Amino acid sequence: MNQNQKTYIIAEAGVNHNGSLELAMQLVDVAAECGADAVKFQTFQAENLVAKDAIKADYQKRTTDREESQFEMIKKLELDERAHHELARHCGVRGIQFLSTPFDLDSLELLMNFDMPYIKIPSGEITNGPFLLEIARTNKPVILSTGMSTLGEIEMALGVLAFGYLERWECASIEAFQEAYSSIEGRQLLQQKVSLMHCTTEYPAPFSDVNLRTIDTLRSAFNLSIGFSDHTPGISVPIAAVARGALLIEKHFTLDCNLPGPDHKASLEPVQLKEMIKAIRQIEEALGHSFKIPALSEVKNKAVARKSLIANHIIQKGEKFTVENLTAKRPGIGLSPMNYWDLLGKNAKRKYEMGEKVEL
Helix, strand or coil, X not given: CCCCXXXXXXXXXXXXXXXCHHHHHHHHHHHHHHCCCEEEEEECCHHHHCXXXXXXXHHHHHHCCCCCCHHHHHHCCCCCHHHHHHHHHHHHHHCCEEEEEECCHHHHHHHCCCXXXXXXXXXXXXCCHHHHHHHHCCCXXXXXXXXXXXXXXXXXXXXXXXXXXXXXXXXXCHHHHHHHXXXXXXXXHHHHHEEEEEECCCCCCCHHHCCCCHHHHHHHHHCCEEEEEECCCCCHHHHHHHHHCCCEEEEEECCCCCCCCCCHHHCECHHHHHHHHHHHHHHHHXXXXXXXXXXXXXXXXXXXXXXXXXXXXXXXXXXXXXXXXEEEECCCCCCCHHHHHHHCCCECCCCECCCCECCC
């Protein structure tokens, strides 16, 4: 992606379908109607994702049954292979890109059956080297979310991806990943295939923890396309991220924030999603170019808003121009007031009536 491209907006349905294909189809409809470029789900098998005794995050405890384990919660949110095919087909009908995030190798293999332009890697997998390597070996472009990570962890993940993209089948190692990352060919492949997403992995994320300036840091450190995966309440922060230079935006949405499930409370409802997308498109247009020249729409207002040098009272032919007999008034269709000092002390070549535009 480059700086002149339209912001790629991912409407994150995630698990807000609550395990219902019907609800998932409605989420596709909403994302398409709101103007998102893609609608993204999550693909996983609970048995491969979490241990039976894994605890929930605090936000999950607040939004779901506290007595239920993370495994039990996740198990109810799976979508089977048939559901994926139905959703991808429906996305095609609605003219929106189908995306889903894999959380395990079986899910990655399933998603290879779909024409997805990117594989979105969630923040929690950024240190999962073996999984990153398998993703890179699909040769698909990736969007790597960087929540909870340091610059060093991001660089290590990029090294694994570079190693996989280079199709090096020798023994993988930290040293081999570093070598792949440092190589010219590896860096070129990363620039072609990888986008990073700044992210704060909390639901909802406090505004004070967002640190949008990190977008600049990531761009400077890695020279890659940078996006923003937002978990803050409302729509102001992703809009600001676009103004900051984010080329991708991901935002959770739901049909109703009051539905049961872990992510609904931290998601936008359809009206908000539509407002966010509309505002982002307006910001894109407003960003324009970097040249400070008069815009076409404002050129016509020069004469109205600017001023010309005017005779402040009658000036006789041969009379000197002075601070008393010169002033500046609208419209700006005569001699610019910037010529004021050139006129002072010079003799008028003709008579000027009060209020008449003067000339050199």
